[in-house]
Amino acid sequence: MMFQALPQEIQDLLTVLEYWDEILEGFIMMIWLYVWALVIGFFLGLFLAILRQYGGAIISRIATGYIEIVRGTPLLAQILLLYFLPYSLNIPIERWAFYTNFRISDREMTFILLNPEILVGILALSLNSAAYQAEYLRGAITSVGTEQLVAAQSLGMSRRAGIVHIVLPQALRRVIPAWSNEAAYLPKYTIVVWYIGVPELFGKAHYLVFKEFIPEATFIIIAIIFLVLISTVSKVLDVIHKRTAIPGL
Amino acid sequence: MGKSVLRIVDVWKSYGELEVLKGVSFELMEQEVKVIFGPSGSGKSTLLRCINMLDPPDQGEVYLSEQNLMEPGINLNIMRANIGMVFQHFNLFAHLRAINNVSIGLRRVKGVSKEEARSKALKALNQVKMAEWADHYPAQLSGGQQQRIGIARALVMEPDVILFDEPTSALDPELIGEVLQIMLELAKTGTTMIVVTHEMGFARAVASEMLFLGNGVIVERGTPQHFFVSPKSDRVKTFLKQLDILYGSHKGLLKLSKEEEDK
Numbered sequence: 442m443m444f445q446a447l448p449q450e451i452q453d454l455l456t457v458l459e460y461w462d463e464i465l466e467g468f469i470m471m472i473w474l475y476v477w478a479l480v481i482g483f484f485l486g487l488f489l490a491i492l493r494q495y496g497g498a499i500i501s502r503i504a505t506g507y508i509e510i511v512r513g514t515p516l517l518a519q520i521l522l523l524y525f526l527p528y529s530l531n532i533p534i535e536r537w538a539f540y541t542n543f544r545i546s547d548r549e550m551t552f553i554l555l556n557p558e559i560l561v562g563i564l565a566l567s568l569n570s571a572a573y574q575a576e577y578l579r580g581a582i583t584s585v586g587t588e589q590l591v592a593a594q595s596l597g598m599s600r601r602a603g604i605v606h607i608v609l610p611q612a613l614r615r616v617i618p619a620w621s622n623e624a625a626y627l628p629k630y631t632i633v634v635w636y637i638g639v640p641e642l643f644g645k646a647h648y649l650v651f652k653e654f655i656p657e658a659t660f661i662i663i664a665i666i667f668l669v670l671i672s673t674v675s676k677v678l679d680v681i682h683k684r685t686a687i688p689g690l
Numbered sequence: 691m692g693k694s695v696l697r698i699v700d701v702w703k704s705y706g707e708l709e710v711l712k713g714v715s716f717e718l719m720e721q722e723v724k725v726i727f728g729p730s731g732s733g734k735s736t737l738l739r740c741i742n743m744l745d746p747p748d749q750g751e752v753y754l755s756e757q758n759l760m761e762p763g764i765n766l767n768i769m770r771a772n773i774g775m776v777f778q779h780f781n782l783f784a785h786l787r788a789i790n791n792v793s794i795g796l797r798r799v800k801g802v803s804k805e806e807a808r809s810k811a812l813k814a815l816n817q818v819k820m821a822e823w824a825d826h827y828p829a830q831l832s833g834g835q836q837q838r839i840g841i842a843r844a845l846v847m848e849p850d851v852i853l854f855d856e857p858t859s860a861l862d863p864e865l866i867g868e869v870l871q872i873m874l875e876l877a878k879t880g881t882t883m884i885v886v887t888h889e890m891g892f893a894r895a896v897a898s899e900m901l902f903l904g905n906g907v908i909v910e911r912g913t914p915q916h917f918f919v920s921p922k923s924d925r926v927k928t929f930l931k932q933l934d935i936l937y938g939s940h941k942g943l944l945k946l947s948k949e950e951e952d953k
Binding site: 588589591592593594595596597598599602606607610611614687688689690 | 742744767768769770771772773774775777779781782783784785794795798799800826827828829830831843844847
């Protein structure tokens with residue numbers, strides 16, 4: 442028999458890959474959380490960065506306070522806090538879910554778009570990512586320099602117009618290399634939602650480990666999926682950075 | 691002389707303990723070119739930033755065409771569109787091509803249509819002999835070329851007055867000439883200007899009045915002739931001598947001025 446000739450390691454990998462539908466479900470969930478957190482975190486982070494940089498004494502301190510609290514506490518603590526908050530406030534939680542079913546070859550798969558846990562997961566990841574993204578963005582805004590805004594104002598532009606039309610277009614170009622850190626970290630951070638019961642990739646890995654008990658093969662496959670995803674993201678951002686570079690700089 | 695464009699009355703400005711301007715007053719008439727010079731730290735740049743209210747004075751009055759800029763509730767953005775500014779370090783918008791650097795003020799401040807803004811910007815670029823570089827980005831241009839675009843950017847707004855803040859002092863020596871040439875042409879075609887500079891050749895050629903600023907006050911004022919032939923205070927004499935050592939041009943200018951006087 443041909444399969445008996447295969448070494449045990451390969452057989453383990455094949456056993457895990459037999460569960461490709463479970464892995465795919467987890468992967469889609471991870472991407473789902475990642476994209477939401479990255480996008481919401483970006484806009485919220487941009488808002489925070491602008492407030493911290495241009496908000497004046499009081500507003501700037503509030504933004505700084507938020508950023509420091511979020512960066513100074515564990516993500517896991519934040520997500521559990523947010524998860525248990527309604528319970529401790531005695532707000533009744535109703536069970537609800539939006540989901541979609543699909544089929545690939547002979548496998549029936551379910552993808553849950555939103556339920557209370559996923560909502561908490563997206564919220565926590567976004568609020569957390571915003572703080573980190575805010576600091577990357579603030580660094581880029583600072584590096585553009587105050588003189589660009591002064592020049593804009595000297596033409597008669599309002600401060601706000603100067604920020605929007607002169608400072609931000611430059612800051613957003615400059616931020617890409619630093620910001621790619623956040624884009625690379627965030628997929629790995631999504632695994633904390635496993636603690637509140639969201640079936641993402643890491644949750645699926647645990648499920649497989651309990652079921653087949655081949656942890657090495659399982660986690661190697663999970664790790665490779667992360668590696669491929671994050672390498673792709675880095676490459677894409679690198680290309681965007683080069684494409685949007687200002688000629689001559 | 692025409693009408694008053696700018697009137698500064700007893701302007702004071704301090705940063706914390708440091709008093710930078712201690713009661714400066716002067717008036718600028720239409721088509722006049724005022725040259726402000728003096729040692730660094732004397733408040734020259736601060737004075738310009740007080741005039742366009744990017745750094746409002748603590749005390750005193752600034753009138754632009756008889757409109758008091760210190761009046762509360764005045765829309766300074768609108769007023770600033772009437773005061774052009776050319777910076778020592780150019781401050782061109784790094785992400786915009788030359789043409790868009792020049793047209794963005796028209797588009798965003800004056801609400802001019804895209805086509806009209808473009809044609810006006812091209813005209814302004816032509817005036818500073820940069821039309822063929824319209825599609826270049828600032829970082830692709832030399833300092834002198836960037837500064838000429840900086841001048842076009844101010845010019846295109848058709849301001850009442852253009853403030854020049856040491857426009858050539860960040861330039862390599864061989865690039866200074868092309869910028870001064872443009873400024874000379876502007877002065878001769880009746881542009882109202884205040885120029886902070888140590889280019890005494892430029893001052894001699896076009897200044898209607900020169901102000902020597904020292905320690906936040908106008909120490910001495912007069913025509914170029916006055917300064918190059920018979921400066922009064924010792925501080926001005928010492929300063930001009932130092933410029934002479936640095937640039938080696940003062941004696942020649944003195945000679946030229948004397949020759950003209952003799953005629």
